[in-house]
Amino acid sequence: MIIRENNIKVENFSQEFILEIDGKKDLFKDAVFFDLEHYLYKKPICIGVFGCCYYDSNDNELKVTQYMIEGKKDALPILDMAKNYFKEMYEKYNKRYIVTxxxxxxxxxxxxxxxxxxxxxxxxxxxxxIDLQREYEKLMGANIGLKNLEKIFDIEREGELISGSNLSKTFCKVMKDFDYMNRMPEEKKQRILLYNEQDVVSLFQIYIDWKKFLKKEVE
Structure with a gap:
């Protein structure tokens, strides 16, 4: 299994733009930002990448944690690691919300x-x-995808976008071929991890800049 941890500096942000949930602007401090890459065939088969981050106000950083399977043998351990991550965030860091x-x-x-x-x-x-897609629908009365929402928020990603279907095919091969990850170029592994990392980082960025870019249209 690949375990990747990264600290990402957060630029200064304004309290006035933060998304309010139940009249509160500070819930992001008590949240983890969560995204999975997975493989389904009629039913869920495995988690390919588990990605989460949380905001550390002392260091003004996002602390990113990712687990990526390297073969069928990792399919169960990654579930245990996900469980332990959620438990630690709840018990040690007092997190009470999950943003997706x-x-x-x-x-x-x-x-x-x-x-x-x-x-x-x-x-x-x-x-x-807390589902940011639902919050957008409640505010704007329309549906939107994450990549289009990122454009509204002027979020530019590093590297190329990866489709969910291509990721699913990759993890299908990982589950069926024990040696597949050994043959996979290191660049592709890092590209998948970066893609997932940018998903969770975008969630945080959208959350804190919510009112800067989104306003309810008044007729």
Missing amino acids: FSGNNDFTVIDYLFDKNKVDYNIDDYYKK
Whole structure:
């Protein structure tokens, strides 16, 4: 399994632009920002990459953690590591919210795999979910994808975009061929990890700049 941790400096941001949830602007300090890359075939098969970050106000940094499977043997351990990450964030760092974008798919996958593999953990028992896609729909009355929302927020990604279908095909091969990851170029592995990292970092950036770029249209 590949374990990747990274600290990303956060530029100064204004309190006036932060997304309010239940009239509160500071919930992002008590949140983890979460995104999965996964493989499904009729039903969820495995998590390919587990990605999360949280904001450290002392260092003014995002602390990013990622787990990426390298073969079928990692399919169960990555679930245990995901569970332990959520437990540590809750117990040690007092996190109480999970921020996603269209998170239903990710939660459906991880909940199904937890249950199937008898991993005793229910995310809903500990965390309240905040879905930025739903918040956008409530405000603007329309649906939007993450990449289009990033354009509105002037978020520029490093490297090329990767489609969900291509990622799914990659993890299908990983699950079926024990040596596939050994033959995969290091550049491709890092590209997948960077793509997932930028997903979770974008969630934070959108959250804190929410009112800077989004205003409800008044007729």
